[in-house]
Amino acid sequence: MLKTFSKGGVHPPENKLSAGQSVQILPPPVVATILLAQHIGVPAVAKVAVGDKVKVGQIIAESAGFVSANIHAPVSGTVKKIDAFADTSGYKRPAIQIETEGDEWLEGIDTSDELKTEVTESAEEMIRKITVAGIVGLGGATFPAHVKLAVPQGKKAEILVVNGVECEPYLTCDHRLMLEKGAEIIVGIRILKKALGVNKAVVGIENNKPDAIAHLRKCAAVDPEIEICPLKVKYPQGGEKQLIKAVTGREVPSGGLPVDVGAVPFNVATVFAVYEAVLKNKPVVERLVTVTGKGLANPSNFKVRIGTPINYLIEAAGGMPETTGKVISGGPMMGKALGVTDIPTTKGCSGILLMDEREATRKPLRSCTRCSKCVADCPMGLEPYLLMLAVERQMYDRAETEHIQDCIECGSCSYICPCQRPLLDYIRLGKSEVLKNIRARAKMNS
Amino acid sequence: MNIILLTVSILVGIGVFSAVILYFVAQKFKVDEDPRIDTVAETLPQANCGGCGFAGCRNFAEALTKAEDLSAMFCPVGGNTVMMTVAQILGKTVEAKDPLVAVVRCNGTLEHRPRTTRYDGAASCIIEHTLYSGDTGCPHGCLGCGDCVAVCAFNALSINNKTGLPEVNSANCTACGACVKACPRNIIELRRKDKKDRKIFVSCVNQEKGGIAKKSCSTACIGCSKCLKVCTFNAIKIENNLAYIDSTACKMCRKCTTECPTGSILEINFPIRKVQPEAETNLI
Numbered sequence: 259m260l261k262t263f264s265k266g267g268v269h270p271p272e273n274k275l276s277a278g279q280s281v282q283i284l285p286p287p288v289v290a291t292i293l294l295a296q297h298i299g300v301p302a303v304a305k306v307a308v309g310d311k312v313k314v315g316q317i318i319a320e321s322a323g324f325v326s327a328n329i330h331a332p333v334s335g336t337v338k339k340i341d342a343f344a345d346t347s348g349y350k351r352p353a354i355q356i357e358t359e360g361d362e363w364l365e366g367i368d369t370s371d372e373l374k375t376e377v378t379e380s381a382e383e384m385i386r387k388i389t390v391a392g393i394v395g396l397g398g399a400t401f402p403a404h405v406k407l408a409v410p411q412g413k414k415a416e417i418l419v420v421n422g423v424e425c426e427p428y429l430t431c432d433h434r435l436m437l438e439k440g441a442e443i444i445v446g447i448r449i450l451k452k453a454l455g456v457n458k459a460v461v462g463i464e465n466n467k468p469d470a471i472a473h474l475r476k477c478a479a480v481d482p483e484i485e486i487c488p489l490k491v492k493y494p495q496g497g498e499k500q501l502i503k504a505v506t507g508r509e510v511p512s513g514g515l516p517v518d519v520g521a522v523p524f525n526v527a528t529v530f531a532v533y534e535a536v537l538k539n540k541p542v543v544e545r546l547v548t549v550t551g552k553g554l555a556n557p558s559n560f561k562v563r564i565g566t567p568i569n570y571l572i573e574a575a576g577g578m579p580e581t582t583g584k585v586i587s588g589g590p591m592m593g594k595a596l597g598v599t600d601i602p603t604t605k606g607c608s609g610i611l612l613m614d615e616r617e618a619t620r621k622p623l624r625s626c627t628r629c630s631k632c633v634a635d636c637p638m639g640l641e642p643y644l645l646m647l648a649v650e651r652q653m654y655d656r657a658e659t660e661h662i663q664d665c666i667e668c669g670s671c672s673y674i675c676p677c678q679r680p681l682l683d684y685i686r687l688g689k690s691e692v693l694k695n696i697r698a699r700a701k702m703n704s
Numbered sequence: 705m706n707i708i709l710l711t712v713s714i715l716v717g718i719g720v721f722s723a724v725i726l727y728f729v730a731q732k733f734k735v736d737e738d739p740r741i742d743t744v745a746e747t748l749p750q751a752n753c754g755g756c757g758f759a760g761c762r763n764f765a766e767a768l769t770k771a772e773d774l775s776a777m778f779c780p781v782g783g784n785t786v787m788m789t790v791a792q793i794l795g796k797t798v799e800a801k802d803p804l805v806a807v808v809r810c811n812g813t814l815e816h817r818p819r820t821t822r823y824d825g826a827a828s829c830i831i832e833h834t835l836y837s838g839d840t841g842c843p844h845g846c847l848g849c850g851d852c853v854a855v856c857a858f859n860a861l862s863i864n865n866k867t868g869l870p871e872v873n874s875a876n877c878t879a880c881g882a883c884v885k886a887c888p889r890n891i892i893e894l895r896r897k898d899k900k901d902r903k904i905f906v907s908c909v910n911q912e913k914g915g916i917a918k919k920s921c922s923t924a925c926i927g928c929s930k931c932l933k934v935c936t937f938n939a940i941k942i943e944n945n946l947a948y949i950d951s952t953a954c955k956m957c958r959k960c961t962t963e964c965p966t967g968s969i970l971e972i973n974f975p976i977r978k979v980q981p982e983a984e985t986n987l988i
Contacts, residue, residue: 347837348837348838583822595821595835597821597836597839597841620825680825680826680831683826684826684828686831687828
């Protein structure tokens, strides 16, 4: 019996079209647009001026607080504009635009593929390097990595939980990374273990990737304290709370953090970025992006520079099919539909999905029949139909007592609803309103 | 027969006894309330719309009775007549206020602002607004899901299916301001109501630079400041590439509407202009 999380969960069709495609390296774009808010927390502050010459890996925007991250030039060239550009939501946000000239990297960055296994740095030195490299959660949450490594006083990290689940349908970039950079990921895990001062690490991988499980098991043979844990295929196993429950059996309390139960979760892509930052001095300037869709000529996995326009990626995968109904940044469950494709990739962009018209259209909405499928499938044990009703009637206090803030926005409720009710849309609205109320209360009390 | 008499007399006895107790309890715990609150509450329109900023008419009546100065308080639904009556009851004075009316400051019809994507999510403006910039290229304009229509308690707003935009029925609008609060993009504004219900306003809230605004909507304000130059009453301001006409200063001369190169300044309920032959000869 394979391990999995206990509450709820759904199993959407996997559609991992690009699982067999090895990673292709895309050349840098002609113009790269780098948003200053690519991570959770305070947006970075631009440190370059228009006309400056930059090299790949040079810091162009500095972290503006503890929960923030540095941003590095992903291409070499001249800073063309510092202005507002549209992000995935279509609204304009401050960004730096660089016109590419050649591909010159900053000195000291090792760009070779050579495997380094000697971990000699001290824990402080590693955390410093990770902070400077601007590493954020590359699974999509974009939470700055150095914040996770700073374990709050009075709490103790006991186990490193590595997320190789990739539970989103269609996406395959983590899968490919595990197959092609397995040894590097294991070194990354050893680095993180040392930085956190923990002895044990466990990598959770869903059972639909047997090749990745076998490969990582082979690579992990060097360290008996790294366990590779195959998991039953179930969405949203990649959610940190679900993954921790699945691999350790511990449940993160409502409103708590993973470190409350001694676990520190990292995505495999983040672990690989940590390896590169510590042993190769390479900051986050590129990432793997899956470009996929049933109508697409060549669903692929690309290694792209941050700031590459999304339409450039679609072109590289064979161009936008005429039947495209929606372009989604991310996976089909948690991704965001895009209004325009002329927007840059960010550190959190794990996939571009082109859904054809028939697949993308929502069916007409019907009244709630109280079938309770959403309640049964909510991985957080919430009652989505009730939360939606409360938000519709603007009963935000009731929504708060029903733990609306625990929602991880996985979309299982909207996916499973036989009446096509937009449950998650309302819950998201409710969450933002409840958060406003909580902040107002905190301000009044202080 | 005796049993019936006995039962009736016992019940009457209990009734009288309870009534006496209740009478004394009521005297003892009597709450002194200003009798004027009831009178004021009866005068108010009983719409309970919240337009005054209070929870309902009764709540507002209590506040009115307590208040020293009524100048900051106003019932938009009842208007000046109700406020005068209230002032009379309370023996205070109020100043007459200009009546207001809600105005939708977006003219992004399907013709002017073609749809770039199709939104089929939850039919709510606030949700669409938080998800993305909308199904048109304009990140400031009306989303057309009708949050304003849903909150209007006076049946003054409706979505025009041809244009996809909300329309205000001035006769029903009480300027309670519910729609202004409901609109996530601050498109609806309360403006001074003219006697003949004539309106001149910039029907756009797009703060993008001219070229970008024009690209998404052919009737967007491009912030060219031509209107500002012709206005002799100093009623027009330009901020963030967007013109704004102050309805209290505007004298409805209509010079700006002809000057606007994109037609974003609308004039409503005015008689049709006479054709001016001189102007044409000048052009030739």
